[in-house]
Amino acid sequence: MNLRQKLLLLFSLTVAAAVAAVAWTVLVRIRLVFEQRDQQETALFVSQFQREFQHRSAEVAAAVDHIAASEHVRAMAFEIVQSGDAAPYLTEAQTLAQDAQLDFLEIVGADGNVVSSAQWPARFGYPEPAAELTTTTFLKREDLPNGASALGLFAARPIRGAEPAVHLVGGKRLDQSFLADLPAAPGMQISLYSDAGANPSPGTDPSTVPSANFAAFDPARLLSATGPVTAAARYQSLIDSARKTGLPASSILYLTDHREDSVNATAIPLKSESGTVLAVLTVSISRGGMVEAQQHIRAIAYGVAAGGILFAIICSLWIAARVSRPIEQLARAAEQVAAGNWETHVPERSRDEVGQLARSFNHMTAQLTSQREQLIQTERVAAWRELARRLAHELKNPLFPLQLTVENLVRARALPPNEFDEVFNESTRTLGMEIANLKTIISRFSDFSKMPKPELEHVDAKGVIERVRSLYETTAATSNPVPQPIRFELDVSPEPMPLHVDPELLHRALSNLVLNAMDAMPDGGTLTLSANPLANHIEIRVSDTGAGLTPEECERLFTPYYTTKQHGTGLGLAIVQSVIADHSGTIAVESRPAGGATFVITLPKSSLEV
Amino acid sequence: MLRQVVISCLIALAVLPAAARTRPHYGGTLRIEVEGDPWKVPDGIAWSLVHDGLTRMDSNGTAIPALAVRWETQNDNHRWQFWLRPNVQFHSGWPLKPSTVVLSLSGSCRADAGCPWTTVHAVGTSIVFTSDSPMPNLPALLSGNGYLIGQAESEEGKALPGSVGTGPFHFVGLQNGAETFEANEGSWQGRPFVDKIEIFSHKSIHDQWLDLSVGRADIVEVPAEQLRVAQQQHLTLLTSPPVTLLALAVADSSLLSNPNIRGAIALAVDRSALSNVIFQKQGEVTASLLPSALTGYSFLFPIERDLNKAHEMRGGLATPALTLAADNSATMQLAAQRLALNLHEAGFNVQVANAATAQHKDLALIQLTLASGQPQSSLESMLRSVGVSTPVIENTPAGLYKTEHEFLETHTLIPLLYLPRAYAVSGRVRDLRLSASGSPLLADVSLQDAQ
């Protein structure tokens, strides 16, 4: 990651973090405020609703009171008590209930038995214990014909004027139409959950009713004014809590996976006179509005934050660019300098530290350039001097015998012809050898000075090694005067080892190494040629079992004209190194004294197989 | 002054001419309203207006001549011969012939209980019935609506609608929403007094009483449970003795094939609640097929409810939900609901359904009407109506009791109540009497204001 990116990242992160922290704080705070207000509103609606429910209960009581006070009903009650015959009034309750718009109405005689029932006319003569209840209104599950039952809000009143008293027990159903009549604020849903179970016996202590008798929650039994409640199963925990404890419970319910579909739900248990929970009224107020507002604010906040961050990033980009550009320039310049382009110059635009740095850099490169020139010059001079010295040294060797030979010849002129001929022949022979040596030296020098450009071909390393082996194995076996021949071993991987090289140059390089290895085993040994493919390279090894090399020798081995042999120009390994370098490879030597030496050549693997 | 005026008015009222009762007037249109269908088989009131049987019932329930003037029995009631009344014509003008009678009787045999006879054929001017079993009650049975004589085919052999008879009225058709009948001038019983009878059907009881009160109807129905109300409203009522048996029919299905189960049902019903409350004490609680007024031994069949014994008889046998079918009238549905409640207390789960639409009926609340005033023929007729076609031979009280007892022991029919039939009539209706089965004898009715 470069400086600009780092700066950019740093600035962006800093701004983003700051913006995020602010946004988060704001959002959390807003949410808390919203939820608080939402809960307050919910509590207000619920209490309004409860008041309305009480009002409806009072309406039921008033309706029953009205019937009980009517002249007709009082006369009927009087007649029932006087005559003891209630049969003529069998259908009276139906008429009265219809007039008063009550769903349930029973006339209960002084003996506590039903005289007339609007909801179950056939139930006359059966006891109705609810007639004795003195509370204003109460909840009851009313049995109906054919095994059905219904929940209702009831009131029981004695009919005045008749002694002993005849009672009326009237009520309205708690069902969908009742719920529909209740005023609901916008976003409010009122629903009723009622158990299908039968009424517990009057007087049963609800605390003694084992919880195991609790009927399992049935989503289908949760009804609103418009029908079954969708996602009723979500209400289970709330309703079960109200049913179990007999106390109101509130909770936020998520009806779907979307937060805007959540509601603030309050479950109000409706209990019978004996305290058994017969039904649970749930008031759900949609949190959609609040959630939407929150989401709206959040969206705005995110937008603003995103915009801010984006702006910050853009600014950061600009700032980073401004700050990093001079440094990058410096870095590039430094790279160029490192690459050898010492004449790199960076602009000096500011007076701050960066400008100071640029000026220093420019000064440095100018110095380097001038020093390099000097150095090059010096090195050139040194190299020429070294070359001249070595050449002189090399040339001196054969020249001295030449000189001696010529001197001998001059002196031999004075000898008899036969001695002169002998000396002449010896001397010409020596002259020829030394001239040949000179020629070799010069040829070598020439070769070294003008290494040909590689002509690349796709070859397989195995083929190259085979060629080298075949060339020198026989020679090693037959021409070596030592009693032990040099054994050639080949360790070449069967895998393809494609190379993109000049096969002649590579052959020459390997030949040099093989010759050096053979020279290192004057007493025989084993020369191992191996080639193995690496990940992206081919590794060629030439190993001998000769005397090995010291570390110092390893250091200087590739220096031109350095040699450990008595004979030789000292350019062989330099040539090998040059060839390998021209093929973008590397050469290294591994050796221990008396442990042999191994030359390791690493060449890039060609992508094309041969 | 005021006192003198009052006294004068009182005197004037006292001396105002008051009309005496006169002989029946001829003429006028009698308007009747009914809740059901007057052509309902078998006891719709229209049938007896248009058709006659070989015999008919007088007001005491005795078979007297109608289209047959006399009859004889031979071979220990295995053979009966009825001589036809001469000079009787159908409304179409076709004379009453033995072949027509045989054709009509053969067509009348009901598929469920069949006919009391095995063969029927004409011999001269008489009709001969023979049977493998004795038919001691044949004259009484022939008076029933099931065996009225109608002209099935015209002279050309074409089929005629089932409303051409020899009765005191002939059916004109549906006019102004009423089934209209006109007096048969040549009726062998004598021309009826009224010129026309209009029967308005499918009228609710409330509407019928309203029409009676405003003079739009002359005869309306009064269900037994509303007799008290009718009396309180000072309607002029004509009430029969208890002639309609309200009973619970128990199907012999797999669910109820166990006689103990049926016995438990019989013990679980509470007749007194039905009688005292639903039917407003107008019914006579009974556990017998025939009423006490006919037999005198009705008390031998216990009417009390025994819930403990019902539980004992039911034992622990689990019964699935039973269906109790009753017709759609409010009273019958209420009675059915009450019975369901009774049975629920005995451990039965009973659902009440409408008889017209119920697919399956385990129990049915039915009404059977006494066919005559004779216990023997009434018992046979009643047993036939519930699918028992064995003739009732016994005519002694002990023998009749034995027959009833044997049948009722199977608990396939549980008698509950005997109810009267009643009608309210307007002031212009005279001489309306009820037959032994409680149906109005309309042919003898005259209208006070007819000219």
Next chain:
Amino acid sequence: MKLACIIAMVIGSLTGFAVQAQSTAPSPWQQPAATLAEQVAALLGPGQAQLTIRNLSTIPTEQIPALRRLLSQELKVHGVLTSGAESANIVRVTLSENARERLLVAEVVEGDESRVTMVRLDPGKAPQPQSAGGLTLRRQAIFTTSDQVLAALETPNGLVLIEPEEIVFLARTPDGWHEQKRVGIGQTRPITRDPRAMIYLSADAGGFEAFTAGEVCTGSFQHASPPADWSVHCRESDDPWTIVQPPVMQTGTEAQAATQMNIGVTPIKAFYNAARNYFTGVINGSSGVDLPPFYVATQLVRSAATMPLLAGGIDGKIQTLENGKLRTVTGTRDWGSDFAVLHSGCGTGMQVVASGSGAATSDSLRAYELPAQEAIPASAALAMGGTVTASWTEPEGKSVMAVVRMQAPVGQAEQYEVDRVTASCN
């Protein structure tokens, strides 16, 4: 002391006589109890049993103890001893009844088994009406038949009945009435649903004239000859019917009385509308005044000069026609469709006997005085046991004849009874 003994003896004798009278008089329960006991013993066998009796009939409760004693005795005869509550066997006897008869029903309970046996009893008799008022009407049944009777004429040795299609002659014998012959009237018109007829003794008491819708029949008989020899001739006729005829004595010794009664009484005839079953109102001797249509008429004889015609109109009004004037009679609200004059000799000497409401079970005849234009009841209502279908003054005028369609017991056919109603002064 002596007197007390004598009194005690007398009382004792009287009691003894009463007991003897009681014991010798056959009890109506004897035979039924014996039969029932026999049947019970056959079911139960010899042994002990509890005997309970309950009464579900109209038999007076005071008769129950006597029945219990009888039953116990008869059961003992058959080896069944009635005991207290210690016996497991029970004989539960119930007195019951239906519309036709009474029943003695015995349930024999042995353990869980119950068997039933029954014995029939005769039905009881209806209570007699009690008299009240200035005169008392009494009714005597002359003849009863299941055929419809429209009118009847009683002669010293015979009875002539007019039926819808026949005239029947009956002879009086020590055993009752025996039918001698029937003569068809030869009706050509369709018979009506409310057929009517009138029959009058001819002035010489040697024959009769009968009127039915569209037919007139005249008959002649000799008093000494049996009714079988009487002759009758019917012809189709629309002649007016005789609706008022002076009384005719059938025996010569009373002719004078009849003559006195006949002063000023002339036969009145009226035209009959057979289709509508009423008299059109056109009568002879009405001095040109037509009555409104009426069903029945009779002549009141208040004096030689005052003999208004009393007519019952089809509208229910009872009116008198006198001296050409029609006047309404009040107090006739309870009158039925039939009335006739009765020369009782009580009170004003003549009353009008009128039928009541005409209902099947509660029709009655009652005598009324008509001193002015008001009908005043002169007797208690005489229950007739059925519906009065016709009534007329018998030829001598001293009784009223009525035909009553009887409310027969269930299971029996309707009966028509010809009654004579007479009056005795209180």
